[in-house]
Amino acid sequence: xxxxxxxxxxxxxxQSVRTAYLILGNRLDxxxxxxxxxxxxxxxxxxLSRESSFKPWLYRVVVNTCNSxxxxxxxxxEGRVNDVNxxxxxxxxxxxxxxxxxxxxxxxxxxxxxxxxxxxxxxYYADLSERDIAIAIxxxxxxxxxxxxxxxTRLALHPALRTDASRVPATSKEVNG
Amino acid sequence: MTMxxxxxxxxxxxxxxxxxxxxxxxxxxxxAEAAANEPPRRSHHVPTVxxxxxxxxxxxxxxxxxxxxxxxxxxxxxxxxxxxxAVVHGGPPPFGTSAQKLPLGGLKGYSxxxxxxxxxxxxxxxxxxxAATTSRGATSxxxxxxxxxxxxxxxxxxxxxxxAAFSSLNKLATSDGGFVASTQANAGSPRPDTFSYGTIVxxxxxxxxxxxxxxxxxxxxxxxVSTSSNNVTAQYVDLQAHIxxxxxxxxxxxxxxxxxxxxxxxLAVQSQLDALQSQIEQLxxxxxxxxxxxxxxxxxxxxxEVGHHAHKASPLSGFARAWHxxxxxxxxxxxxxxxxxxxxLFAVLTVGGLWGLARYVRRALRRRRI
Numbered sequence: 001x002x003x004x005x006x007x008x009x010x011x012x013x014x015q016s017v018r019t020a021y022l023i024l025g026n027r028l029d030x031x032x033x034x035x036x037x038x039x040x041x042x043x044x045x046x047x048l049s050r051e052s053s054f055k056p057w058l059y060r061v062v063v064n065t066c067n068s069x070x071x072x073x074x075x076x077x078e079g080r081v082n083d084v085n086x087x088x089x090x091x092x093x094x095x096x097x098x099x100x101x102x103x104x105x106x107x108x109x110x111x112x113x114x115x116x117x118x119x120x121x122x123x124y125y126a127d128l129s130e131r132d133i134a135i136a137i138x139x140x141x142x143x144x145x146x147x148x149x150x151x152x153t154r155l156a157l158h159p160a161l162r163t164d165a166s167r168v169p170a171t172s173k174e175v176n177g
Numbered sequence: 178m179t180m181x182x183x184x185x186x187x188x189x190x191x192x193x194x195x196x197x198x199x200x201x202x203x204x205x206x207x208x209a210e211a212a213a214n215e216p217p218r219r220s221h222h223v224p225t226v227x228x229x230x231x232x233x234x235x236x237x238x239x240x241x242x243x244x245x246x247x248x249x250x251x252x253x254x255x256x257x258x259x260x261x262x263a264v265v266h267g268g269p270p271p272f273g274t275s276a277q278k279l280p281l282g283g284l285k286g287y288s289x290x291x292x293x294x295x296x297x298x299x300x301x302x303x304x305x306x307x308a309a310t311t312s313r314g315a316t317s318x319x320x321x322x323x324x325x326x327x328x329x330x331x332x333x334x335x336x337x338x339x340x341a342a343f344s345s346l347n348k349l350a351t352s353d354g355g356f357v358a359s360t361q362a363n364a365g366s367p368r369p370d371t372f373s374y375g376t377i378v379x380x381x382x383x384x385x386x387x388x389x390x391x392x393x394x395x396x397x398x399x400x401x402v403s404t405s406s407n408n409v410t411a412q413y414v415d416l417q418a419h420i421x422x423x424x425x426x427x428x429x430x431x432x433x434x435x436x437x438x439x440x441x442x443x444l445a446v447q448s449q450l451d452a453l454q455s456q457i458e459q460l461x462x463x464x465x466x467x468x469x470x471x472x473x474x475x476x477x478x479x480x481x482e483v484g485h486h487a488h489k490a491s492p493l494s495g496f497a498r499a500w501h502x503x504x505x506x507x508x509x510x511x512x513x514x515x516x517x518x519x520x521x522l523f524a525v526l527t528v529g530g531l532w533g534l535a536r537y538v539r540r541a542l543r544r545r546r547i
Contacts, residue, residue: 009204018194105189152180
């Protein structure tokens, strides 16, 4: 278990920023949130000794800070311009379809309610298990499962992902029940 | 049900998240800020409470239970069997109205005991001289016992003597320091099948009430006598306390009024003062009524000529009495339900409020945990 802030930052800062970015949809907000999260985590590091795992605990801080920003800070100010351009992906990977899909996924993600967005990001980007997500959002594991299912269903039904007929068959599957 | 594919979602999220370069300076800034604002080591009390949800929940459940029990029991104890609450400063236990039908055979010379309920009030009686006293009244301190008394007597007199009986009763009232509150008389004719009768209401000071009851019975032949007394000391004390509190509030507002500088402030204080004054006058009115009732006892005397049964109630048969008791019981049960509904509603609202508050606090603490 890391006990030094620099170790924490080296291990978790980049992924935390990207996770916060996916939740908040803005890089500057994400950096603010993660900075605040690490400071709070460091301040309350005593409570970590009673936690089973460091990573869910840290994500819990990040998620709470993001929720707080979404609830209080962001609605009260003019929107920040997102300076990230997804077209940059094309420079690394010359697949225009992939860029478009990512754009659509991001668009659909933003339209998800926050509680669903958080579990999707934690599961499919931060790669937390359902148990760890339950710890991170302080809910039961069953709640996490149902939220994930609902989020995936909503994403599949989102207009941005449905209209592109060429990709939909590849991105969706039929699940009975 | 259609769901988005997990692999596609993972790839897309990774693509989106990797579109920018994470600043390498930010961690250094965080370290510097953390070092500058190094807080004192966090005490354990907040996380401890939160990290043991069952313990916190137990506290909340215990608090809710206490609130429920208190909210149900207190109003019930206050309302049920306690219409007249005990006197402050260790006064006697609660007591209610008592009504006593006197035995007809012993009406003459009967000294009406006016103890509200034997055994429930220690020693509050009307003595032979008629003065309302209490063995504990002096020790109760602030307020002596306040007892309101009233009674009714039905007298039968010989034909043609109703007027004389009224005159005698009038004299009795004035000689006892009281007065005639009202009279109502119906004069009959000399024919043998018509009768004269009437009702007179006398009010005398409480201390002379028992004597008046005894004297009034000598005016004619009493056919029924009933007296009742009700201890309203608690109600009296309550009213006095309310008025005192309101007067103190009014005094405070008057002080505030002298310090108010803006028109809005003055108007606001004036509004409060008006409301207070209204309440004080209302309560003072109630107190005056109560004071009058406890100062004077009212005795209603019905005088009728022999052979006239103006108020004779027909005895109920067994079936009718059972029906009467049944209806009475039904309404008593309904009253009980109504009485219980208020505290129950209060309990439900209290529990709901506590539950909401606990939920809010729990969420807030969970957020603060980190």
